[in-house]
Amino acid sequence: MIGCGLGDDAEELARRGFSVTAFDVSKNAVEWAMERFSNSPVQYLTSDLFAPDPSWKRGFDFVLECYTVQALPRDIRSRAIEAVTDLLAPKGTLLVIARGWAPDQTEDTFPWAITDEDLALFGKELHESSKEDFIEKETNRRRLVCSYQKD
DSSP: OBSOTTSHHHHHHHHTTOOOEEEESOHHHHHHHHHHTTTOOOEEEEOOTTSOOGGGTTOEEEEEEESSGGGSOHHHHHHHHHHHHHTEEEEEEEEEEEEBOOTTOOTTOSSOOBOHHHHHHHHHHSEEEEEEEEEETTTTEEEEEEEEEOO
16 A cells, blocks of 8 residues: 555555555654554555565555555656556556546645546556546545556
């Protein structure tokens, strides 16, 4: 799991039966997650998406990218998306959950939402197997849930 933060999503994946490696660039976030879930089967690690453990390349059958790429400036997103897809094993699945770009949004609105162009970059290495594009009732914001497969 990319950008695990305080561990809630990683713990949910573990609860659902996944063997989970969760990482974040923030050492404090990882330490906090490990403290919050001290008896967890999740392997929490501090790592940079742009310099992951070499053994992770094409090493995961399932990768969750949830709100991480959209938090990055536009000028490094293509590198981040490439780094995410490099983690996925052949025949693996990538699940991307993000806020979608809305027509009334400006460049300075944080978090910077995922654009259709960003999503197309995931599709360069993978093929899209499903896409949900909807307006969330509670926030009136565009949300995206996209699943990709690697050949």
